[in-house]
Amino acid sequence: MKKQFAIIGLGRFGQSVCRELYHLGHEVLAIDKNEKKIEDASSYATHTLLADGTDEAALKQIGIRNFEHVIVAIAEDIQASILCTLHLKDMNVPKVWVKAQNSYHHKVLEKIGADRIFHPEHDMGNRIAQFLTSQKVIDYIDLSADYSIVEVITTSKVEGKSLIELDIRARFGCTILAIKQNGKVNITPNPNDELHKGDILIMIGSKQDLRRFQDEAL
Template identity: 55%
Template sequence: MKKQFAVIGLGRFGGSICKSLSDQGMDVLAIDNNEDRVNEYKTIVTHAVVADSTDEKALKSVGIRNFEHVIVAIGDNIQASILTTLILEEMGIKHITVKAQNDYHEKVLSKIGADRIVHPERDMGTRIAHHIVSKNVLDYLELSDEYSIVELIAGYKIHGKTLIDLDIRANYGCNIMAVKRGKEIHVSPKPDKEVRRGDILIIIGADQDIQRLEKGILDVD
């Protein structure tokens, strides 16, 4: 059975989510108060409607209660974002994901019942910064204020060494979740797995430990 999602707000962020979910075969209801934006997504999503998400009657009329997961991707109107989230929470929507504009916005959203709060601009900035600073960082995902998942490209420094040789958990307090080599991916790799230059190591750990790991095992320019 297909999962059903509703996306409120069809700016760049909301529109991108709509396209991605639709590409994955999900049923998507796209909502915006701008008719031009709605028309743009009519051929992409399952349903696209013009509605004011701060109007409870309008949300009920489009059947929002039938959706287990609603993404509030409203752009610069923080008041509309907060009011929409509050209405969805009072309606009993199971999963509510909301785009936050700043830390204050996030605090309010947390208090009124948002299940997940995302900062797309901030998160993307963080990922780009990590990529710029180190040529070995392929991708970076912040899990919390202290923990992250990072994709590191193995270089000459660790080429030919096994995971036992590196002993990353003991030496740096991080865990290797998987090793990618070309199209192959080895999840929970065995200790005798040999690392080759160009392999991608998917590592989870505290930010300070990951930084020590980068300095300890990666090639230096």
């Protein structure tokens, strides 16, 4: 379903989000106070606008409150990010998602009502660390300080074994959400389903349990 997004701030993060949303077929308004960035964004945004995201009058004039999703991507200037977010929440924008620069910035954004807060550098650092420390991890999503969703590739240690034989939940406290086999995704694994080398398991659990499963079972 096609949605409308406004992105305020066209640094690397803002540009990346804008491009992806646009290529996914959504309507995207790109806003920045830098004329060169606005010119460049014309190739990957539905509409562009030269404006200051901290200017409340300008935000009202462009009808920002009509957008269900607004992404504030001006984290390098913490004061501007906070002021822009405050204006958007005062205008009752339904979903205001903001990039945070650090933990202090995050706390302030929480207090003024940001609906979702991103730490892309921190999140990417976690993912890279996972890849570097385990050759079995294909992808990784941090859910909290303690829990994650991971995609892990199986080894010959599980060849021909069924899920009920491995008893993963009881032994390791992890849950298999889906299994990728031969390019197909099984989102309702059966206890009798057998695993083979090269299968990809999509799993959820505590980081400690997931690590223990990788070390002991794979």
